[in-house]
Amino acid sequence: MQALWQDLRYGARMLLKQPGFTLITVAALALGIGANTAIFSAINTLLLRPLPVEDVDRLVVSVTLREGFDPFGSPFLEYAAYRDRSHSFASSGVARQRSFNLIGQGEPERVRGATVMANYLATLGVKPVLGRAFSAEEDQPGGPPVALISYALWQKHFAGKADAIDQSLNLDGRSYNILGVMPPGFDLPGVAEVWIPLQVNIDNLPLTERAATNNEILARLRPGVSLKEADTELKAIAHQLEQEYPDFRRGWGVKVISLRQNLLGDLEGRVRSALFALMAGVGFLLLICCANVANLQLARGIARERELMLRRALGAGRWRLVRQLLTESMLLALLGGMAGLLLANWLLPILAVLNPIRGISLAAFLHNFAIDQRVLVFALCVSLLTGVIFGLLPALKSAGVHELMPRIQQRDQRVGGAASGRRWLKGLIVAEIAIALTLLICGGLMVQSFQRLQHVDLGFTPDNLITMKMVLPASRYSQYRQRVGFADQVLERVRTLPGVASAGMTTNIPLEREIAYDAIFNVEGGPPPNPNNVPITSHRVVSPNYLETLGATLIKGRLINKNDRAETLPIVVVSQEFARQAWPGEDPIGKRVRRVRAGQTFPWMTVVGLVKDVKEDLFNYRINRPVWYVPYAQVENDFPVNLIVRTSVDPTSLVAALRDVIHRVDPDQPVSDIMTMNTILSGVLVTERFGAILMGALAISGLLLASIGLYGVMAYSVSQRTGEIGLRVALGAQPKDVLGLIIGYGMKLTLVGVAVGLVMAWSTTRLLASLLFGLSATDIATFSAISLLLGLVGLFACYFPARSAMRLNPVEALRYE
Amino acid sequence: MVTQSTEASTTNGATPLIRLCGVTKVFLTDEVETHALSGIHLDIRIGEYVSIAGPSGCGKTTLLSILGLLDTPSGGSYSLKGNEVATLSFPERARIRNREIGFIFQSFNLIGDLTVFENVELPLTYRGMAAGERKSFATEALERVGMAHRAKHLPSQLSGGQQQRVAVARALAGNPAILLADEPTGNLDSRNGEAVMTLLGELHKSGATICMVTHDERFAQHADRTVHLFDGRVVEDRVAA
Structure with a gap:
């Protein structure tokens, strides 16, 4: 001891004695450890930290997939089958996201909420902080109108008072009795603020309703059952359903993912892959830092050789010297670790802004990138490991010399220094360059993929577009013509506003996070549908001028106009991908197509226009998915409507005027989700942006560090x-020979x-393949x-030491030796 | 008795290989002028074996550096083979060093990473000589010093005496006009020192011009002319009987 x-004490004294060395080393280590700590902190926040539900790692979500990749909500049919046939789950529940117009609490407000089975909350293991949850009886058909509210809503509308319990809440014109207040930050499913019981007897519902894909199925794995086993079992059950209900289920499968993965909005596992790729990236960066520091240590070790040899001559054993040198390394590593923590603390808000997840639930937990106990332990372990990595080699090297006397006397008769010392330096710099190249290639691939x-x-022009959502309550818009009338009146008034270039309505904004509506279609005269390839299209019910406002490109025919009314010929405008799938190689104009749903008959619609593909679906951004646009006046629906306005001025400057127009048409109509199209777009590629920016930054840091390392080694080598060099000059070497020697x-x-x-x-890059778009993981051009680039940087790093070598005075150089 | 040597050394009338006229060397350190050499006049004829002797700090090595074109004089003139070389550019001086001068250093100065053969071949590579020719020149030089059998060894595998023989071979390899030796026995024991001096004597007998700096009287006597320096001046120029 x-x-x-x-x-x-001796280590601290040595570090204080060489403040320049200490500062450079601590800075290099801080960069490496700080970057590692910051990325680990992101992993901790998104993948490791507990969430406000019970034992989150045992909770899973069943996602319904069309054709194995296209995600949808789950039908009651699946829930009932799991309940009756599955052995994987200890409990399960169903929730359905919806929104309510909250009336009577000030200005009408649209609040997000959910209808949930009582066992949904029980499966999550979440209990109200005030009052109580729904009982099983209250969740029966015909049960009482009761509601749970979020902590935030309780604070906002009831000032956090306990007497909120048993007060009434007017949702969509109906009064609900408040039973309880949920814990702070809890908002599942979606970002719910209000929960009401589902009150449905699934088994008594008509098959069409049971097959509707608009629910979320949550389950808790039975002890000992793995996610993979549950996935296998549910896939088998989905296959049975396909055979039992071919009209509804053909082409549909399921995938079981963890609740955490679902919350990250990461069905494909890209967030996880990106985070682990980044962790590997910062690991590489740390190795480069370690190599740089080890180089410095080796160079310093060579300079301290005499002192160490004297110590050995005085009786210090090899391991005693190794221990002393390692103690110095550990001191440096811990200093680097502390500085790294400060750096990480500074980086974390940047990471939070770049948050890689599409999910919006539990934001208070999943968006809160902070240094906690686990991160601190990680930083300490990384620091100590770093100390061993960069300290052990120089320590063993310095303590392992056996020829004591010549070293003590420093009378080596050969020029050029000890070849073995330089071998280690060479090995380290080769490793540094190799790691930097790997990092740069990974970064280059991810940045290019993101750029592509x-x-x-997109198929439309996103600039100067503003959008807002309105849910028209059935209580006031019971007749469809009332909804059409509302849309017509709003559009007519909006178009007269100064600064408005055009306006339209649609049931889904392209690439929005909300539930996107799809339809199965049938082509007139086409072959019978392939059971494994159900023709499906994005289903957009739009007003006249919507496509013009969006900036869609008409290829052939015409767009939807005001003459397309309920009483005129049903028409449809289709996308190129739709036409390619429905009528490959043929002109779609004049062809007929119709929507298909079991138990219902829809009219044939005539194709009047063909538009360029529009990116409509957030979850299928990387491919072109078929889309059709049908006139709002011709297709009855109860979907929310979205106003979309193209402006000739800053679109956000028109928000107040647009709200005003809507309230003049219907004073009680809430407006929500007011966003520019560019804001919506910025939420699409969050994971890719996170990966590209961070991997790019890591790659550049790696390049800089490696070039500094190479420069350092070259400068050291010249010294x-x-x-x-003096000898070579004495023997007749010209400056170009010296330049060639060092650069070579x-x-x-x-x-x-x-x-x-x-x-x-x-x-390494093969592991990134799933994250890349539009280029191969072994892209020759990038490699x-x-x-x-690295060759040029290497040349640059060698040039300056080579230039100083060229200027060496041979007399002084020989005297130096 | 102090005698000036210039007259004596130029009496045969032939153009000397080296002629220094009034060469001075002044070093400036922290605004203090140090006169390392003051008005040196010295001629060296082809085939001479000259030793430069004197106490430590008298300017022997500075003089050798100027003779070897490693350094430039502060004043005076220096002609080599009748050409003024004191004011040549750095690359020109390097070219002349490579072709006309062979260096032998006290500390051998062999490059540790290169084999004996590569060390000897090194000055020839800077001459742009073809590989075959280099091989022949280097092998011949190694044979002259009796080190051809060690051509593939590294310097670290040789004794001090052997290393110095290799250094002599390197100096000889390019057939220089003059060999400049700076305390060639300084790092050797007496037996190896004698051996190197014998080697230099043999080279002289075969026609080599040698200028050697030494502070050891015994070795200075191997030369047929001794120039004594004191405080940067030539104080004696004695031809052996």
């Missing part, structure tokens, strides 16, 4: 080889590093360009 204290995704043709040496290291790095990158 006393020896350790002595080592610590950003430049995907070590001063005598040799540096470039040899660089090229070996690049070669090793190419092999590393070739095997070549990055190799060239």
Whole structure:
């Protein structure tokens, strides 16, 4: 213990004696440890930290997939089948997101909410902080109108008073008795503020309702059952349903994912992949930092060789010296770790802004990137591990020399320094360059992929568009013509506003997070539908001028206009992908198509227009999905309507005027989700943006560190080889020979590093394949360009030491030796 | 008795290989002028074996550096083979060093990463000589010093005496006009020192011009002319009997 204290004191003294070395080392380590801590903090927040539900890692969600990839809500049919046939779950429940118009609490307000089974909340293991949850009796058909409210809504409308319990809440014109207040931050499903019981006997519902895909099924795994086992079982049950109900279920499958993955909005697992790719990236960066610091240590070790040899001559054992040097390394690592924590603390708000998740639920937990106990332990472990990584090699190297006397006398008769010391330096710099190349290639691929995704043709012009959502309550809009009348009146008035270029209505804004409506279609005269390839399309019910306002491109025919009324010929405008799937190689204009739903008959619609593909579906951004646009006046529906306005001025400047127009048409109509189209778009590629920005930053940091490392090694090498260079000059070497000698040496290291790095990158980038769009994980152009870039940077890093070598005075250089 | 040597050394009338006229060297350190050499006049003829002797700090090594074109004089003139070389550019001086001068250093100065052969070949590579020719020159030089059998060894595998023989071979390899040796025995024991001096004597007998700096009287006597320096001046120029 006393020896350790002595080592610590001596180590601290050595670090204080060389403040420049200490500062550079601590800064390099802080960068590496800080970046690791920040990314780990993101992983901790998104993947590890407990959520305000009971034992979150045992909770799973069943997602219904069409054709194995296209995600939908789940039908009651699946829930009932799981309830009756599955052995994987200890409990399960169903919830359905919906929104309410909250009336009587000030200005009418649209609030998000859900209808839930009583066992949905029980499965989550969440209990109200005030009052009580629904009882099983209250969840029966014909049960009482009761509601639970969120903590935030309780604070906002009831000032957090306990007497809110048993007060009434007017939702969509109906009065509900408040039973309880949910815990702070809890808002599942979606971002619910109000929960009412489902009050449905599933088994008594008509098959069409049981097959409707608009619910969320949540379940708790039985002890000992894995997610994979549950997934396998539910897939088998889905297959049975396909055979039992072919009219409703053909082409439909399921996938079981963890609740956490569902909350991240990460069906494909891209967030997880991106986070682990980034963790590997910061790991690589840390290794580069370690290599740089080890280089410094080695160089310092060579300089301290005499002192260490003297210690050995005086009787210090090899391990005693290793321990002393390691103690110094640990001190440095801990200092670096503390500085790294400060850096991470500074980086975390940036990470929170770049938040990679599409999910909006439990934002208080999943958007709260903070340093907690787990992160602190991680930072400490990384710091200690770092100390061992960068300290052990130089320590073993310095303590392992056996020729004591010549080292003590420092009378080596050969110029150029000890070749073995330089071998280690060379090895480290090759490793650094190889790792930097791998990082750069990964970063390059992710940035390019993100750029390609950003430049995907949206099929519309997002600038100067503003959108807002309105849920027309059935209590006031019981007749469909009333909804059409509301839309017509609002549009007519909006178009007269100064600054408005055009306006339209649609049932879904492109790429919005809300429930997107789809339809199965049938082509007139076409072959019978393939059971494994149900033709399905994004179903958009739109007003005249909507497509013009969106900026969609008409390829052929015409768009929807004001003459397309309920009493005229049913028409439809289709996208290119729709036409390609429905009538490959044929002109779609004049062809007929209709919607298909079991138990219902829809009229044939004549195609009057063909538009360029529009990116409508958030979950299928990477592909072109069929879309049809049908006139709002011709297709009755109770979907929310979205006003979309193209402006000639800053679109946000018109918000008040637009609200005013709507309230003049219907004073009680709440307006929500007011957003510009660019804001909606910014939420589409969050994971890709997070990955690209951070991996790009890591790659640039890696490049800088590696080039500084190479520069340091070259500068050190020149100083070590001063005598040799002087000798060469004495023997007649011209300046260009000296330049060639140093640059050749540096470039040899660089090229070996690049070669090793190419092999590393070739095997590493394959792990990124699922994150990439529009380019291969082994894209030759990227591999070549990055190799060239690193070669040029290597050349640049070697040039300055080479230039100073060229200027060496041979007399002084020889005297130096 | 102090004698000036210039007259004596130029009496045969032939153009000397090296002629220094009034060469001075002044070092400026922290605004203090140090006169390392003051008005050196020195001629060295082809085939001479000259030793430069004197106490430590008298300017021997500075003089050798100027003779070897490693350094430039502060004043005076220096001609080599009748050409003024004191004011040449750095690359020109490097070219002349490479072709006309062979260096032998006290501390051998072999490059640790290169083999014996590569060390000897090194000055020839800077001459742009073809590989075949280099091989022949380097092998011949190694044979002259009796080190051809160690051509593939690294310097660290040789004794001090052997290393110095390799250094001599390197100096000889390019057939220079003059060999400049700076305390060539300084790092050797007496047996190895004698061996190196014998080697230099043999080279001289075969026609080599040698200028050697030494502070050891015994080794200075191997030369056929000794120039004594004191405080940067030539105080004696004695031709051996």
